[in-house]
Amino acid sequence: MLTLLPGCEPKENLVQTSGSLEFRSEFRTDTVLFDTVFTTIKTVTKRLWVYNRNRGAVKTDISLAGAAGTPFSVIINGDARPSAQDVTIRGRDSLLVLVRAVLGDNGQATTAKQFLVTDDLRFRTNGNEQVVRLVAYGQNAYFHRADFINTDTTWPTDKPHVIINSNYAAGGQVYQVGVVVAQNATLRIPKGARIYLHAGAYLQVNGTLLVNDLTEPAAFVPTDTVKANNANIVRFQGDRLEPYYAEVPGQWGGIVFTGTSKDNRIRYAEIKNATFGALLISPDNPTARRPDLTMENSVVRNISGSNVSFANANASSGGGIMSFSGTVTATNCLFTNCGEFAVLGVGGGIYNFNFCTFANFTPSFRRETASLTFTNEDAVNPQVKRPLTLNLRNSIVWGSLEDELFVKNHPEYAALSIRNSLLRTKEYATTPAVIGAAGVNLINTEPLFKRTSFTNPDYTLQDNSPATAPRRPAAGTVPPRDLRNLLRKMNTPSLGAYEHNK
Template identity: 45%
Template sequence: MRYLLPLLLLLSALATTVLLPGCEPKEDLITTDSSAKLEFSLDTVKFDTVFVATGTVTKRLWVYNRNARAVRVAEISLQSRPAVTYSLLINGDAGASARNVEIRGKDSLLVLVRATVDPTPAAGKPFLVEDDLRFVTNGNEQAVKVLSYGQNAYFHDNETISTSTVWKADKPHVIYNSVLVKPGVTLTIAAGARIYSHFRSYLVVEGRLLCNPDYQPAGPIKPTDPNIVRFSGDRREAEYNERPGQWGGIEFDLGSQGNVIRYTEIKNSTLGLYLFNPFDEQPRPQVRVENVELRNISTLNSGLGFDGAALLSLSGDFTVSNTLISNCEQYAVYAVQSSQVQLDYCTIANYSLGTRDQPSVLISPEAPFGAINDQPLPVVAPRGLTVRNSIIWGSIRDGDELEFVAGEQYASNISIRNSLLKTKKYDNTGPLGQQKNGNVLNPDEFTGRIFKNPFLSPKPNFELDTLSSASNRALPLPGLSTDLLNRPRNPTTPDIGAYERVNP
């Protein structure tokens, strides 16, 4: 009998817990608080499988309720696109959406995302299919990206290249979350390769990059030549074809030397080619650029916090020839600190799509940002700007497309000859003046007709007009007897700029 009383008390307590209202476990009570949000195991569900094969691929997404009480997710849904059909599997139910899904407090939910592949050939499919997987909880809408690639490709996701590697041209290459080339390693990109980069993804080179090093055209080529290496964003829909700022760019860090980029197109990036040596150390990054086109470069909405350029150098060296730089939202060439830049037979035609206050070419002793990790960056006089037989022009109507910050300090390091310039600031014969050395200054753009059609959409034509002020004003340079398209230049009186004028 002595055990009977405690047993009765225990049973009574259990019965009270079960029967009394308002005593449900806290995690089973559903909160309607608008501040209740979900957390996710991934911010992007990415399908990088070969999508030209038949089949269904499933990815897992964990959804976490960190709240003490349960939540009711009013809607989980996604919108499928024609190239890839997505479906969800939640609590055993399959479909494109689910409603009123409860997740207990401090618990989680497993969502299976399935992508069903269209077995028809890849031709005509979008390259990138992007959707949002939406979660609506107590009026709060959250989203997880769902990405699929609709063509066969090599995928480089947060990749580190530690041994010398060749990227072949038999399939496109996709950069996702950036690629790093380690010191002492060479990445070679073969003729005709296509490289598509996702938003804010970069190719970062600490070693060496050889882009199209072996291509030797037998004669004149067209801009559509299949042997040209092409970098662009991974959105292949028509509306993204000429939209700036879709991916990061190509960065060369301290010690990266012997880099060669030739017969290449780089477009629609945040930065074009970026030499990063902010503390002015040795060995300096160096890049040689030949027969290259860079266009549609913009740091707007990039999150970088500073203005970008097609060629941006922090204490690095650019040697550039037969190159077109066009339609940048900020600078075309931005060389700071102890940078050294040489431009031969180049055309800078900076007709930006928006309002641009920056000159096309700016040289300065100061970096675009003052410090890194609270360590001030050095202010160093530029080592040199050499411009020969080149055009520096743009859409700033009453301003200058050329600026030397504190230029009097390094005027002896600036040499511009036989070039066409848009500048009022340096329209004189002083130490920084350019009314000398065979330069052509400020011709009337409309009566002089510098270019054939700088406003042609979607892609302007920056070849020289028949009556262009740049015609027959250059001086021959050794080793540069052909133009950007490998057409022969006039051997005695060539044209200024990347293109030799072709008579009809």
């Protein structure tokens, strides 16, 4: 009986001399695909599952066809190596192969066009050779690591710009720095630029930032409709370009304006998937040194610092605009899907919003804070109060909460004027000091956006929206065109960023 025991070895351990393998990578059976990879940056790790559907075990030899010259690398059974021989896969079992890549610059000076890099991962099993294609679409870019801009600079637009935090030593300390615009220097970002920021990266402005500025010739022809895919829009977003990350908040830090920053202007831009869109902060002397930002015809969306695990682990809050004693002016702007605040103003400041839409439904996470939140209290010492001015005109403030407006200590403000706007507010529904006399604003009246779904929202107005036919002329200045560059009805324009046109 003892002599017969070796014959009882399980069949899945017995190596057979026939049979082949099956492969699976994401949604593909014969290809590992890296879609749009910036050169010189290590890609994410892709998983390739190798299945042995046979009853018995098989031995396979695995190798990269490109060998030493390939930009791809693989990890087989936990070891990083270009090849492995006699790898055993038990019957009806599988093997996990991890694939990464680092693409080199292909020398193309221009743009935006991608280039293709391929290799083969070969499996030789029982005399049969099978191939899994490794495919990466490369993208050349300008890379900014601890980049200090000390003189007036205009970024070219022939290639994207990628900002990556890098160590910078100063004063015995080591800091993580992406791009810093020095005091008295100006960074111009012209129409059509694409700015991608790596996890945790920031663009810090101690001087001046001009995006699609009025001094740029013919940034937009006045008669053009600015659609969401318009090539002239300047876009800020994270550098993870896989479809999964297309709408994920908190992938990068944000744009920081410090106390010495001044005359900043952002026009026809999209800022998305960040911890905050714009942070204005003047910690040294918030009354004498106040950063300022003017935004026009721009979209800020998918912003959150909550539960960020890969961009800024220390962040506990985020916002479309977070201002600590700053000055903010926004016209024809859309703020949406901001996880904590669409706009947060702390420690006083000056805030002017005209024809803006705050549509904050945040379907992908829980939100407990009003979209528009203001206080005159200092962030560090609440006993210290500073002057705060808030002018909200011709705008829509709506979202998933009953209270989307919070003006703490509003009787103490230097000025508070909310006129000709549609507001969702339970707390101030009967507070004339905030919302004005009856009829001045539309209170808790559904604006009837066309579509509020997270995947494909449309915050233009339905034909029967109460925001399309205000009962009084607009309050204050009416911009001649809306967010999409369409003409406004100058006498009775629609509320919010979008003019309604049947």
